[in-house]
Amino acid sequence: MIKFAYFAGGCFWCTESIFQRINGVKSVIPGYMGGHIKNPAYREVCNGSTGHTETIKITYDHTLVSYGELLEIFFLTHDPTTLNRQGNDVGTQYRSAVFFNNLEEKIQIEECIARLEKEAVYPDKFVTEINEECPFYEAEKDHHDYYNQNKSQPYCQFVITPKIQKLKAIFNQYYV
Numbered sequence: 001m002i003k004f005a006y007f008a009g010g011c012f013w014c015t016e017s018i019f020q021r022i023n024g025v026k027s028v029i030p031g032y033m034g035g036h037i038k039n040p041a042y043r044e045v046c047n048g049s050t051g052h053t054e055t056i057k058i059t060y061d062h063t064l065v066s067y068g069e070l071l072e073i074f075f076l077t078h079d080p081t082t083l084n085r086q087g088n089d090v091g092t093q094y095r096s097a098v099f100f101n102n103l104e105e106k107i108q109i110e111e112c113i114a115r116l117e118k119e120a121v122y123p124d125k126f127v128t129e130i131n132e133e134c135p136f137y138e139a140e141k142d143h144h145d146y147y148n149q150n151k152s153q154p155y156c157q158f159v160i161t162p163k164i165q166k167l168k169a170i171f172n173q174y175y176v
Contacts, residue, residue: 002026005058005070006033006099006133009078010086012054017147017160018077018167019056023176024064029057030139030146033099034129039137045093053095057136065174067105071112073174074098077167080113081124087159097129099136106130 009015012030019028032040035052045052060070078086080096100106113126147160168175 001062003060003062006055007074008053008055008097009074010094011089012056013146014160014163015056019058021176022174025058025060027059030143031055032137033134042140048091053097054093068108073171075116076170077163080126080128081122083127097131099131099133101133
């Protein structure tokens with residue numbers, strides 16, 4: 001059965017590249033959610049004027065990977081404790097957020113965060129926003145499949161490749 005998940009964990013090039021490598025994920029589309037204007041453009045989102053966060057829409061087969069497993073991967077492949085930033089990417093468009101489709105997902109998000117905080121996976125409290133699903137606006141085509149098409153670019157080499165190595169180290173059982 002096919003389902004959807006919406007995660008914002010900093011630069012969507014990074015989160016897209018992570019989830020493209022997960023068994024059961026059928027597609028990953030970069031885009032924007034959580035803002036106050038319709039059909040935002042990348043430049044508008046980057047200057048912080050729209051309120052959107054760079055988000056990915058994941059289409060997945062829940063018989064192969066569960067929502068809870070996707071959450072775990074999401075929370076352990078970005079820093080959900082830094083407000084409006086991931087590494088050197090700074091601004092509200094890089095905030096950590098999960099957009100839930102129903103009450104069951106909201107509960108799973110809250111339980112996952114509580115468990116990871118109790119386990120002290122990170123030294124600080126999570127700042128990830130938990131929001132109800134709202135309109136998703138697909139990013140411009142040049143942002144799709146960015147890492148796979150630009151692996152030699154410095155940003156990809158120094159930011160995304162280490163995230164993928166971390167994914168392999170922690171979640172090898174899901175890696176394809």
